[in-house]
Amino acid sequence: MGEIVNTVAAALVALLALPALAAPPVQTTAEAGNPFVDGRYADPDVAIYNDRYWVFPTSSRGYAEQTYLDAFSSADLITWTKHPNVLTTANVSWAKYAVWAPAPIQRNGKYYLYFAANDIQSNTELGGIGVAVANRPEGPYVDAIGRPLVDRFVNGAQPIDQDVFIDDDGQAYIYYGGHGHANVAKLNNDMTSLGTFADGTVFKEITPAGYIEGPQMLKRNGKYYLMWSEGGWTGPDYSVAYAMSDSPIGPFRRLDKILAQDATVARGAGHNAVLNIPGTDTWYIFYHRRPLGETDGNARFLAYDRMNFAADGTIQRVKMLVKDNFDDNNAIGWKTYGGTWTATAGQYRAQHSYGGKSLLTDNHTNAVYDADVTVTSGGGDAGLVFRATSAAVGTDSYRGYYAGITPAGQVILGKANNNWTRLGATPMPITPGTRYHLRIEAAGTSLKVFVNDMTNPKITVTDNTYASGSSGVRVYNAAAAFDNLTITTS
Template sequence: MLSRQMLGLLSTLWLIAATKTADFETSEAGNPFVDGWYADPDTQFYNGAYWVYPTSSLPYDDQTYLDAFSSKDLVHWTKHSSILTTADFTWAHRAVWAPAPIYRNGTYYLYFGANDIQTDSELGGIGVGVADKPEGPYTDPLGKPLIGAYHNGAQPIDQDVFIDDDGQAYIYYGGHSHANVAKLNDDMISLGTFDDGTMFKEITPENYVEGSQMVKRNGIYYLFWSEGGWTGPDYAVSYGMSSSPLGPFDRIAKILQQDEAVATGSGHNAVIQVPDTDIFFILYHRHPLGSTDGNDRHLAYDRLYFNDDGTIQTVKMLVHDNFEDGNTIGWQTYGGDWSAETNALRGSASSSSNALLNTNFANFTYEADVKLLTRGGSHRDSTAGLIFRVSGTSNDTTSFQGYYAGISTAGTLFLSRSNGSQSTTLGSTKADIKPAQRYRLKVMANGSSIRVAINSKTPAVIAVTDDAYANGMDGVRVFKAQAEFDNVNITRLTSN
């Protein structure tokens, strides 16, 4: 039997390991962090796992069910399909939106909007499902909506449920540019009243559209909400602070919005807190660059940082991928064979092959680990590396317009430029490259200035001036080679 001291040590080591696992800047295994079209996420920590409950991003008539995802480490996610369906809610038949999970009194509750009602004469609004497991199935305890009409001009959608330290539960909700708060009774399926006898208090902050989210930290109540149109690029998240759960919530700042290099329409957020820490992440949905389908929405999360005065810093949508989840979500491949099953992105091609992220960086730092697996011999010209400022790709060819910085089996570091049909070497230098060894390759591009560096035993740098391509996608490339790529990190170039 383990001693009390040994049990304490193991518990401490486990806590350190758990905290270390979640203490990162963004989804280190890549955003989107799950596959599929999803939106409006909310989250809870249940039984040692993070649970995410999103809207299935489909045409309204097809939104008849909800899926969920769970993870013990915010990296490896398990999908739980159809945890709630309209088949179990006789009054709901479409537009099942924005689930809000919470646990109380041995029961798991999931609140949701349904039917997208536009008037009080329509049946629909905010419903609640109950289950004895986080993954459901959730069933209807009421046989009708919990909130089935407009109050203070607020469409009954986009709810969030919050239990305060004193045990009082609140529901925050509202669309059509109005936000309300109401009390929930201890049974969590009926509404209470405020001291003045009312059931709904309007708390609409400036620029509010929809997507209420309540978080409490260090005694401060934070109300988050979405601004702009959900199908467009201007969808964004703002917040207010208050000393009371009833507000007022004066708008302080917009903290999450589109990034023309990463994604657009970033909104409808939730907040993940790593238990027993001050580590927070903002969870949200966003549109891929260039997408024209309003339902083309995907789940992402990034770090949420607080200032000393409690205000929140602007969120940076970072681009990382360490492939620890074993998949290539977010990557588009062209030619060759690509897989991340070894927790690194492995590409193989008899001629050439590319894997690209849908990004559009101009001035940036791009780093990744590169391991060239092909040995010399008949393929002395085998290469692997990073491609950037890329355009002109198509599904039926591996040609592209842009730059290629890489290493070769001839032992060189090089930088070339491709115009789609011809490649021009801009710089090359000996770098003592050995096969099957990992090298950290780094590209710094600022306007026409491009620098490429590698951390080999013989450090090498290439510096050129070239203005052929100003911005574009980023990715990796193999040429007559097999190679592995890992720990991809792309950020805007910042000056000292």
């Protein structure tokens, strides 16, 4: 008996010694920038394993190239580590291609990864939803049963886009379905076989109105939330809707669309997962989206934003926000036009150049643009570009506006069109190496520039040359560091 007590005590001590997952600061979006990881990925699902947050996405490539799954982990939702090839078709005898929508979950001391493969279009083809298992979150995952777990169409649902959910009573469920139909089934405790409902059935159809694919289940305050994707995955109308229920098997009545394209930020926003920070009521929606200007269906990238609930438990509509504090020391999503740019020490740094600029893929019209700007050397200026189009390498090779600060002792505002037209300037002492907060308020033809004092503008002008375009940062005859860029709209 003493040996048993000692063994239990030792186990408790070991458990208490495990590192606790520290809750990151509450964010309104991926404040270190969306996309938050590099590369074309889609269909993210999330998990919390040990002391890290994990994201498991689909590799967004042609079907024949989708033979592997990567994963990403982070301790703070800011800096992400890539774990390549956590699952490959080499470890699944029946999977050949189109490996999609991984769904991670932990149970019985093992890590399970559910996935779809082969994109079957009929019950005569080999493929469907499989389950792989590993001893570590990063794998390698190997096929757990040597065949698909769900290998056929049931209730019209293509066996793809699975999500696995374990309820508070320990019962596990798998939600899945493409071709406009959704099913739910019970998973047995072994996580590799399907159970039955009280009426003896294995699958129940739960298709809500508007459903296309990509179900996701979460539970909050005793309510079950089914989320799913609507629209076409290659189109701009891809989006996320949801329903609520008192039961994990429904019924689910569509309530609202909560994530959709934004013509100022990105299109094709869909196929989501949801992350709840343990011990809090802080929630994030992870999803993929297509940058503006991209027409390739597989040009999908991972993003996350804050997801909020109303007092009655309904989900508020998600707004895709534009921020980058460069705390992850990368500039994913930025495109440079001249100059040398590096993200380091939590800042975006430009070496000395005559007109080097770096732009996002946004297309804002009326917005407030903020950034911290430090001129580090040179006698020129550094600042913000906005409403820019036709960007190219060259001193003034873009069409748009620019506001900046210069150690020559001025705040300046002007417009470019392969030349430079000054619209306004005002004296202000600017010290090299000192950080200044620069803000532009652009509303229709009204342009206002603020520096440090956000109440009284340094420059106010009216100009109707440019109505909309992309945003970014620029230097002229200077080197500079930029930080805490945000673009907000009403």
